[in-house]
Amino acid sequence: MDAISTSALLIFLLVLILISAYFSGSETAMMTLNRYRLRHLAGNGHKGAKRALKMLDRPDRLIGLILIGNNLVNILASSIATIIGMRVLTQYNIDEAASIAITTGVLTVIILIFAEVTPKTYAALHPERIAFPSSLLLKWLLLLLLPLVKGLNIITSGFLRLLGIKSVQTNDALSQEELRTVVHEAGALIPQRHQEMLLSILDLEKVTVEDIMIARSDIYAINVNDDFKLINKQVTQSPHTRVLVYRDNIDDVVGFIHLRDALRLQSKEQFSKSSLLRAVKEIYFIPEGTPLNVQLANFQQNKERIGIVVDEYGDIQGLVTLEDILEEIVGDFTTSMITTPSEDINVQQDGSFLIDATINIRDLNKEMKWDFPTDGPKTLNGLIIEYLEDIPVANTSLRLADYHIEVIEVADNMIKSVRIMPNSLPSTNDTEDD
Known part of the structure; x- marks a missing residue:
């Protein structure tokens, strides 16, 4: 190293930092790629997407390759920086221990800023812009270093087995709730009406x-x-x-x-x-x-x-x-897109609702945006009778699912109509006979 000038070593160090930034950015970009968009692009013939998708099929090899390259570069950069630091700082009568400490601190800050945080942040914001061209170089590096990468993976897998950890193939399939979240977060990409239809399809198995x-x-x-x-x-x-x-x-x-x-x-x-x-x-x-x-x-x-x-x-x-x-x-084929109460629901002057008790609870919840339980009886009449464990008489008041209900008409052993007060109005005791 004594034959190599300090300027040449400094240029070499800068090149190593750039290579480290490449590996750091590539790792973040590849792991941040949207797998579903990636498969879509690959299916449409995008070469970069095809390469990236093939490499992500074996993430253990991809991570092993990037870590090997990044660690080799960082260790070599540390050695070069130490030599440069000792050459420069000893000219100012600073001993070797202090020179190494100062060099280590400065290099750590430089690597964190220029080889870690900055490239990884940019890659996280624009993963496709980094991952697709980067996958071409990573592909050739993997072919070159495949024996080393395989050996590293074998050692790592063996060590994990000693710890009782089994390697499990990742599953990218979305669960129903995850798919529901995707639909909710689609925003303007999917019209509101279409979102509601997709969510309704997901709910079919629950109904x-x-x-x-x-x-x-x-x-x-x-x-x-x-x-x-x-x-x-x-x-x-x-x-x-x-x-x-x-x-x-x-x-x-x-x-x-x-x-x-x-x-x-x-x-x-x-x-x-x-x-x-x-x-x-x-x-x-x-x-x-x-x-x-x-x-x-x-x-x-x-x-x-x-x-x-x-x-x-x-x-x-x-x-x-x-x-x-x-x-x-x-939605209902026979109604307009504007939500209007059905003939089973009549708004009263005092703000209450006179409701046909034979109405389906799910339909009532949909129309009024209420939250009556739907896991038991299917009609409001059945729900009230189950709650009271008896067929009530007219003018019976009760509080059910946080709604104040008054039974208006009972005939033929069933409740015909009820009055429901909005939640904002004061309620009486949970169950009382007027």
């Missing part, structure tokens, strides 16, 4: 057919044993394209009649009870508890659009259509 079905008491159906004039009127005035047909009791179902078929028979003056029975379609049954994502796939697989929900005893619980499931994703 069962009972949550959206039309209860058996509300099913529009034709009793084939009724007077034929009444049947004819029901067919003509039906609000649905498919109508359930039964005999006397809804549990004794015959099938579905498509109004298109019934009206065609009427136009040909061939409509009768016997022709109605011949035109009915076979019933598609759905077990209760079926998640909506599963039922959506079942509808598609079985080429069905409507089904009857039955419990474990085969008793009919309600009716579900394909449109009901699609509305869970895209």
Whole structure:
């Protein structure tokens, strides 16, 4: 080293600091790359993305290569800096120990600023700008130093096994909650309406057919044993394209009649009870508890659009259509984008809400942005009865899920209507009879 001038050593030191900055920035850039964007770019033929993705498939080798290069450069830079420091400082009668201490301190600050913090910060802010061109040089360095990198990985893996740590392949797959967070944070990249639809799709497996079905008491159906004039009127005035047909009791179902078929028979003056029975379609049954994502796939697989929900005893619980499931994703087909209370919810002059107690709790929560529990009964009537463990009388007041509720009408062993006060209004005791 004595034959090499101090100026040459100083230039060599600067080159080593730049190389150290390259390794530091490359490490941060490669590890900061968005794996999903990287796969997208690689799939579109981006050469830099392909190289980076291939190297990230073996992160142990990539990290080993960068650390080998960075440590070799930093150790060599430390040695060169020590020689330069001793040459310069001894001219001012500073002893060797002090020279080494001063050189070490100065070099540490320089490396931290110019070879660590600055390149890593820049790489973290612009990972693709650094990683893609850098991956070309790293690729050739890996080929050159592969035996050394493999040996280092073998020693490291053995040491980890001694500590009881097993090497586990990283899994980049997003969980449902992580995917939900990605959708929420997409911001302007995904329109608000589309975000809501994506989140609704993720929620399908949490919702069962009972949550959206039309209860058996509300099913529009034709009793084939009724007077034929009444049947004819029901067919003509039906609000649905498919109508359930039964005999006397809804549990004794015959099938579905498509109004298109019934009206065609009427136009040909061939409509009768016997022709109605011949035109009915076979019933598609759905077990209760079926998640909506599963039922959506079942509808598609079985080429069905409507089904009857039955419990474990085969008793009919309600009716579900394909449109009901699609509305869970895209919203109500029959309403505008402006949210307005349904006919089951009436705003009173005092700010309270008069509500039909047969309303589905999930629909009520959606419309009013409320938070009634949905993991039990599906209707407000059922929720109140479960809470009280009894069928209340009219004018019973209670506080349920932090909402002040007053029972207005009770008939046929069920609550017909209730009044709900907003949370901001004062409430009475948890449960009291007026």
